[in-house]
Amino acid sequence: MKITIIHGQFVEIGGAERCMLSIAEGLKKRGHEVLIETEFAEPYSKKHFLLTPLRFLRLVKKLKTCNGEVWLLSVHGAFISCPIIWATLLVSRLRKIPTVAYVHEEAIRLHQFTPKILKLICLPIIALDSFIFKILHPSVIIANSRLTAQNVENRYHVKVSKVIWPCFRF
Amino acid sequence: MFSVLVVSRLTRIKNVESAIKAVSLIDDVKLTIVGDGPDRARLEKIAGPQVEFKGKVNDSELKKLYESCDVVLFPALSEPFGLVPIEAMKYGKPVICSREAGVAEVIERAGAGLIIDPLNVKQIADSILLLKKNPSLRKKLGNSGRKFVRGLSEKCLLELERTLEISKKSAS
Secondary structure, three states: OEEEEEEEEOOOOOHHHHHHHHHHHHHHHOOOEEEEEEEEOOOOOHHHHHOHHHHHHHHHHHHOOOOOOEEEEEEOOOHHHHHHHHHHHHHHHHHOOOEEEEEOOOOOOOOOOOOHHHHHHHHHHHHHHHHHHHHOOOOEEEEOOHHHHHHHHHHHOOOOOEEOOOOOOO | OEEEEEEOOOOHHHOHHHHHHHHOOOOOEEEEEEOOOOOHHHHHHHOOOOEEEEEOOOHHHHHHHHHHOOEEEEOOOOEOOOOHHHHHHHOOOOEEEEOOEOOHHHHHHHOOEEEEOOOOHHHHHHHHHHHHHOHHHHHHHHHHHHHHHOOHHHHHHHHHHHHHHHHHHHHO
């Protein structure tokens, strides 16, 4: 298969990144043609957040020419990664490319220690994120744990097809 | 001395505070904390002499710490998955894992540790004490974890590959 893995940033800094890199290597070893599509080759920073609408449009343009018989979209917990998730969902629908979303966690996850100001900023983005995911949801949604599956179903009101624990190189 | 290891970014959501409070309730237990973050200064203030902050360490040093500890504690208040308990299992170490972490289901399935309420300091302390007093239980949990985690990534990859194939076929 020609598989395109789509992930916001490809720097080996977090669990989601390490997992997706392992998946890419593993699939390649099993004889698949694997392409990795990312928005950034550097860790996210606050400046990226300010350019969200612009980034979304740029990504839609980029993904229109992206190859792959099947896309594997990595959904992970950095609200700054929303544009690439939204753009992938939209373009895959338009181009009718089967897309499997691997959810490490909801794109925006707030908790009791999130600063209040950030919570306020995030509320409309969470609403938009939920709306877009619900409308444009991919055909198959995989969660990395039962806990994540529950959170995704509660947040996005979509069905998680299965739980597949993350792959890691040891 | 009985050694407990925490590997975590030092932020409030990782709840290392509960680990520090729990070891303060037990005698002859050493807590080693690997990792750094914005919460470090506050944690250092509340930590007793039995707590050692290692900061960031390289892979070989981390390997040594995993090998030399008796138990790995993962007290996060919220964690979609959590790689540290999987690493601990690879080293054959029993894990005391927060029920609020996605990885808890792996620990449960593997029989590789004890599941705790991350805000219940007494329960964490009791779990450490239970493992401290029971070398045979530690060994049993550690061995179960090591066995379970072997080949786990390959199994998950195969499942993912199958899902991608089905998705492609059903679309065409």
